[in-house]
Structures are given as C-alpha cells and as structure tokens.
Amino acid sequence: MINAVGREIPEKIGDYVVRPYTGAYDGAPSTTPVHSLRCAGKTTSDTQKLTYSLEDAIRRAGLTDGMTISFHHSFREGDKIIGQVLLAIRALGIKDLKFAPSAVVNIKNPSIVDFVKDGTITSIEASGIRGELGDAVLEGLMDQPVILRPHGSRPRAIEAGELKIDVAFIGASAADEYGNATGQIGPNACGALGYSFIDATSAAKVVVVTDYLVDYPCVPASISQQYVDVVCKVDEIGDPEKIGKGATRMTKNPRDLMIAQRSADVMAASRRFKDGFGFQTGAGAISIACTNYLAKHMEEKGIKASFALGGMTASIVEMYHKGLVRVLECSQCFDSVAARAIVENANIVEIDNAVYSNAHTKGAMLDKLTFGILAALEVDTDFNVNILTGSSGEMMGGLGGGPDVSAGADISIVCLPIVRGRTPSVTKRVFTCCTPGETVAAVVTEAGIALNPRHRHYEELKEDLTKAGMKLVTIEYLQKMAESLTGVPQPIETTDRVVCVVEYRDGSVIDVIREIKK
Amino acid sequence: MEIRKAAVAGTMESSDCMVTVRPGDGTVDIQLDSDVKVMFGQSIMETIRETLVSLGVTSADVEVRDRGALDCVIRARVECAVCRASGEAFDWTKEAAYHG
Structure with a gap:
C-alpha cells in the first residue's frame, strides 16, 4: 500500500502489522490505561x-x-x-x-x-x-x-x-x-x-x-x-x-556559517520573534552557529526568550547567563558545559524525554516551541526530510527528536547545504522519509531560502520575510541548482526485503528501508 | 600527449580527488575508487575518459581516488596530472573551445 507521503509499504513485515502514516496530526492515542511492567516491591532496612x-x-x-x-x-x-x-x-x-x-x-x-x-x-x-x-x-x-x-x-x-x-x-x-x-x-x-x-x-x-x-x-x-x-x-x-569535550566549538566553515546566519535571520524576521518565544536549535555544526546568531539578534532587539528545549549546548547555557533565556529545559546535554549547568543553575532543569516530545500525553513541551531548527541529510521537493540514510545507502544518523520538533514548533526550519561533496542534499525524492513535508515551514541553504506553500504558517512567514527584504526561491530551484553541480545520481538499488521500519511520532509507518543490493 | 613518467595531482581532501598517471602499454587503463561510486561511478569514468581523449592520451595507467569531487575538479586534476607526466604545458588556447 501507499501511505500519505507516497511511500510504498507492505501491510505486514514478519509479525509487524503496519499502520500506514495518514497525516502529521492524525494518529489517535491508545485508549487503554498506560502499560508498565513495574510491580510493587518490598524492602526493609537491611535490603x-x-x-x-x-x-x-x-x-x-x-x-x-x-x-x-x-x-x-x-x-x-x-x-x-x-x-x-x-x-x-x-x-x-x-x-x-x-x-x-x-x-x-x-x-x-x-x-x-x-x-x-x-x-x-x-x-x-x-x-x-x-x-x-x-x-x-x-x-x-x-x-x-x-x-x-x-x-x-x-x-x-x-x-x-x-x-x-x-x-x-x-x-x-x-x-x-x-x-x-x-x-x-x-x-x-x-x-x-x-x-x-x-x-x-x-x-x-x-x-x-x-x-x-x-x-x-x-x-x-x-x-x-x-x-x-x-x-x-x-x-x-x-x-x-x-x-562531551568541553564546549562544542563553533564551525569555521563559511558555507555553514552563512546557512546558520540566514536561519537566524529567518527567525528574527518572523512576527513571532518577540518576548516570551521558545526555541530549539540542536547540536549540529550549523545549529550551534545558528544559536549564536540568534543570540545576537536578541541582544540587538532586546528580545528575551522564555525557554530553550531539548538537547542543550554551551551556546545556549551562555544565552541563559546573559539573561536572554529564562528557562532551559534539558532532556539531554550535548557537551560538558551543559552537563554541569543543571546542578549550578536554578532555571536550567532536567526533563523527562516524554514531557519533551511524546505526542500522546497531556502535553509535550515542544508544542510550545516557536522556532525549531532541524538538521537533515536530505530534503526533497515535497519538503520531506531524511535524517537516517545517506544517498549512497548508508546509515548516517538517527531520527532523534527531528520529526517531533518539526510537528510541534510553529516555524520549523531545515538547514542544510544543497550539496555535500558531490552528494546533492536537495533532491526530487528523499531516500528515506522521516519527517513529513507538511510540518516543515522553511528550507534554508547557501543557495537560497525556500518556504513550503503547504505549511500552516506559509502566508504569514512569506509576508514577514518579504517585508524584511529576504529573497525567496522555490524548492524546485534549489533541487535543480544542486543537480546542475553534481549531475544526476544513479538510483540506489534495493531488494524487496525490509530491514528497517521507520515509525512516525504516532506509531504509524512513514517509510521503510529495504536491503541495499551489493 | 605522451606520458613519460609517473605524476600526481590533487589531494585526498573531501570534495577533491587524487589522480596518478603512469606510462601505459599502449592502452588507457583507468582505475577508480570513489566515495560516491554507487551514485556517480559511471559518470566519473566518462569524465576521466573524455578528458584523456581531449588531451590526446592514448597510453596510460590512470588511478583516480575520488573523495566526492565535482566534475570540474576531476577534469582539472586529470589535466594537471597528465601535463606533469608528459612534461608539457597545458594548451590554454584550447580552453575556450573546451568548455564551449
């Protein structure tokens, strides 16, 4: 069968019964009391x-x-x-x-x-x-x-x-x-x-x-x-x-810095960039640079955020110390500065991953995000994002919180270069769909910014960026530009055997990965 | 161009390629090792072959270790290695015609 992001998936994979992905916000939660294998215990003072x-x-x-x-x-x-x-x-x-x-x-x-x-x-x-x-x-x-x-x-x-x-x-x-x-x-x-x-x-x-x-x-x-x-x-x-080796260092790659700066400019141009906003930037090279550019915009305009969420880095801890963010909600810490910051600061707190990101609770914090910065291996002309597999069919990453953040944040921004080496990263169709395009607001690259016409805040964001004098391109333009540099890649050949099931936030199947032919 | 000695051009840096050219035995042998062989192996081979033909190389052992270089980089590295191996200077007058 074909799911809502156009992926061909089997109805059953061994014992695994496939629930096809139908839409980013469609999945219904389980109606039975929550499951746990935890039993009562018994201890005494000599246990x-x-x-x-x-x-x-x-x-x-x-x-x-x-x-x-x-x-x-x-x-x-x-x-x-x-x-x-x-x-x-x-x-x-x-x-x-x-x-x-x-x-x-x-x-x-x-x-x-x-x-x-x-x-x-x-x-x-x-x-x-x-x-x-x-x-x-x-x-x-x-x-x-x-x-x-x-x-x-x-x-x-x-x-x-x-x-x-x-x-x-x-x-x-x-x-x-x-x-x-x-x-x-x-x-x-x-x-x-x-x-x-x-x-x-x-x-x-x-x-x-x-x-x-x-x-x-x-x-x-x-x-x-x-x-x-x-x-x-x-x-x-x-x-x-x-x-975690000290503070994660700021990249010196001029292309990455340019993408990071542009992404921060997109956030700063949005009408949602105002006191009390919430953000998540992540730990990639572009993400950390983007955090620093965001901090600059906030200092210049005198704007303070209410919270930063998810994986913490030294850059965000620095923003906290400058008074730019009121609370850091950490589900994990990406470097030793962030790791030690929780004990030392009252408003840097450790949170349960479930309260951070679980769509089927009575409230995930990422629903309150204004901006989410997402790293990606590939994005396609439907804005679908691949964060798992490289284009020559190797496992490159993990889903992490990407699909969650993209769905939760008001404005989710995918930042990536259009080519890495000779590998195009804006393509006609991602090898593995992990994050559905409908949740992605913008793709920011060194070759331009593309907004997603299917995103719920498209008109608003387009108006804000145009007003700020930012030049917009289409995602198709970025794809063609990438292809003109690299040439058209040979498709990866796979067998019919499914080796990975890629679930979406609600447990439906957004894609599968098939065995690579050698 | 005649390949008179072994010569190298390029590096093993990401987005570059290292081209080694050695005297051949009357044919052109190309060995390609590439990070992106699955996606671009054929197209890289064609680029190397075309470049050698345009330089008039008819006998050479060519080894290309590619780290994801774009076509323009591969062409430049092959041209440079061949010039070094033949001891001849690159004919810049051909450049305009070469790239249309």
Whole structure:
C-alpha cells in the first residue's frame, strides 16, 4: 500500500502489522490505561541492592532468553556501559534478546554487530542505528526488521504496550547504594538522564550502573530509589573525553556559517520573534552557529526568550547567563558545559524525554516551541526530510527528536547545504522519509531560502520575510541548482526485503528501508 | 600527449580527488575508487575518459581516488596530472573551445 507521503509499504513485515502514516496530526492515542511492567516491591532496612558484579546484577534482575533490555544514550560515543553489560550477558549464555535503547551509540570493541552475530541480540528497536551496526543492518544482518522511532514515540510505544522492557540498565555518573542516581555529578557527568525516566517507571526490573558511589542519599536524584532493584558498581562507565569535550566549538566553515546566519535571520524576521518565544536549535555544526546568531539578534532587539528545549549546548547555557533565556529545559546535554549547568543553575532543569516530545500525553513541551531548527541529510521537493540514510545507502544518523520538533514548533526550519561533496542534499525524492513535508515551514541553504506553500504558517512567514527584504526561491530551484553541480545520481538499488521500519511520532509507518543490493 | 613518467595531482581532501598517471602499454587503463561510486561511478569514468581523449592520451595507467569531487575538479586534476607526466604545458588556447 501507499501511505500519505507516497511511500510504498507492505501491510505486514514478519509479525509487524503496519499502520500506514495518514497525516502529521492524525494518529489517535491508545485508549487503554498506560502499560508498565513495574510491580510493587518490598524492602526493609537491611535490603541490599549493591553488587560489584554485572553478572550478579543481571542474575538478580532475572534476565532470561527472549527478554527485552534497554539503555539510554546520554553518554553518547563515550558509553562504556552497553558493551560491559552485553559482555556479561554473553558470559551468562543468555540469548535472543530484544535490544531497545533510546538510541544506539556507535560503540566499538565490542560492537553491537558482534552480539547480533552470536545470537545474544535478535531484534532491535531504537531511534537510530548509526555506524557499523547501521551499515550491517542495511546489508541484511538481521532477520527481524529494526524498528526506528523518533524520541517522542519511544515513551508512547512503551505506554501503548508496543514496547515492553523487562530489564532497564540505567547508567549513572553518580548513585548511592540504594538506587538514587544522577548524570549531573561525578567524573563522568553527562547531564540530563531524560531518556531513562520512562524506563525507570515502566521496566519490570531496573539496574543502575555507576562507577561513582556517593554517600546516601545521592542528590540530585534523577532516578529515584523506589524504582531501582539493583545497583551495580563498575570500574568505568564512560570516557569523559568522548561524553562531551568541553564546549562544542563553533564551525569555521563559511558555507555553514552563512546557512546558520540566514536561519537566524529567518527567525528574527518572523512576527513571532518577540518576548516570551521558545526555541530549539540542536547540536549540529550549523545549529550551534545558528544559536549564536540568534543570540545576537536578541541582544540587538532586546528580545528575551522564555525557554530553550531539548538537547542543550554551551551556546545556549551562555544565552541563559546573559539573561536572554529564562528557562532551559534539558532532556539531554550535548557537551560538558551543559552537563554541569543543571546542578549550578536554578532555571536550567532536567526533563523527562516524554514531557519533551511524546505526542500522546497531556502535553509535550515542544508544542510550545516557536522556532525549531532541524538538521537533515536530505530534503526533497515535497519538503520531506531524511535524517537516517545517506544517498549512497548508508546509515548516517538517527531520527532523534527531528520529526517531533518539526510537528510541534510553529516555524520549523531545515538547514542544510544543497550539496555535500558531490552528494546533492536537495533532491526530487528523499531516500528515506522521516519527517513529513507538511510540518516543515522553511528550507534554508547557501543557495537560497525556500518556504513550503503547504505549511500552516506559509502566508504569514512569506509576508514577514518579504517585508524584511529576504529573497525567496522555490524548492524546485534549489533541487535543480544542486543537480546542475553534481549531475544526476544513479538510483540506489534495493531488494524487496525490509530491514528497517521507520515509525512516525504516532506509531504509524512513514517509510521503510529495504536491503541495499551489493 | 605522451606520458613519460609517473605524476600526481590533487589531494585526498573531501570534495577533491587524487589522480596518478603512469606510462601505459599502449592502452588507457583507468582505475577508480570513489566515495560516491554507487551514485556517480559511471559518470566519473566518462569524465576521466573524455578528458584523456581531449588531451590526446592514448597510453596510460590512470588511478583516480575520488573523495566526492565535482566534475570540474576531476577534469582539472586529470589535466594537471597528465601535463606533469608528459612534461608539457597545458594548451590554454584550447580552453575556450573546451568548455564551449
């Protein structure tokens, strides 16, 4: 069948029954009470939760063949927990697991691919599977298709009973022996643990893994002791260098700077750029530069924002210190400046990923965003956005919160160069549709700004940008310009076998990725 | 042009390509390694071949390691490598006709 963004999708993929995507705001929430595998517990003053062995922790959590395990991705490329836990699971001979982290970080030595090959992991659900695992999946590594969900859809799927987590392993940069845990202090601080809140409250068993035991009680406590079954102290949970090297640096690439500045100019030209606006800019090179240009506009015009949302960076923390933003709502922290900022500042707060982005709650914060800046690998002439696959058919990214932010923000702006190397990034049809075009207000490139005539604020934005003297082009113009530089690429050949299901915020299927022919 | 010795032009930087030209055995052999081979392999081969023909190269081993260079870059790097390998200067008078 063909869904509402024109993608050919099967009705069933193995056991997975496809609900086709019908529209960005169509999906109805589940009507049953929210699902959780969490059971009551019983403790007394002599209850011991602490162990120094991961194998012991796994045994105590009752992990057996065929269960589902989860992790958060807040330690990013510096994560040393996932590898250690999987090695311990392998040592115990447990097989056939579903691996359901908030996102798969590109860990090496051991790589997740090793655990798929030896049968420890047989299915995967995440927001992205970049790196070695992603490439292997596209080449047909797994029998079961990988299910990819944007950030907001993971808590939705858990509460709808579509994803049931048996054992959650929650890495913490500090914890006490009774399970109170945080990411905000300790030598491997990563900041917000917003992605693991849903795991703490919904998993059957919760194991906190830390390398930094603090005196009881651990303060602040992002994860509360009442949800924690076992605390495991290991030697090392991460590599602080890779968790976040200081402040993310400002790009010097003149093209990226130009795109960033233009994007900030678009925001500043909008009538919605006024006191009390809310924004999310993200962590890409263009995004961070864009944050700095936005701050300049705000200083010049004396405008203050009420909040910044999502993944935090040093640039946004700097805006907070200058008094340009009243509250920073952090679901994760992208660098060490942001990671340490929560404990030190009253109005820089850690939030649950569900309150950040879940469309099926009684209120996601991103509904209140005025502006959202989105990075992308490709955008097409229908304004559909690809944030997963490169044009030669390799796994390049993750869905992250992109589809959520685009739908929530009043004005969502996709920033990207029209070509990267010889790869065109404004195309006739994206290889994988992740974010539906109807939610994208503008595409900003070095070759011009294109507004989406199908967006709900098109007329308003067109009027504001025209009044500000900004030149607009059509998306078709950008596509042709890209093609004139690169030539027409050969299409990527795929087989009929579906290797990834790409879900939208509401759990419907917006696209699938088929195995790449080699 | 006659390829008299081995010569190189270009770099391995992103968006560039490195072209190595060596004396051949009477034919033109092209070896291409490219980051964008799936999408543009054929078109890059054509560009290299056309450029060699326009320079009158009939015997050469050509190795191109492409990092996503645009056509104009590939042409320029091939021309430069061939000139270096033949010891001849590029004939700029052809330039206008060459690019129409």
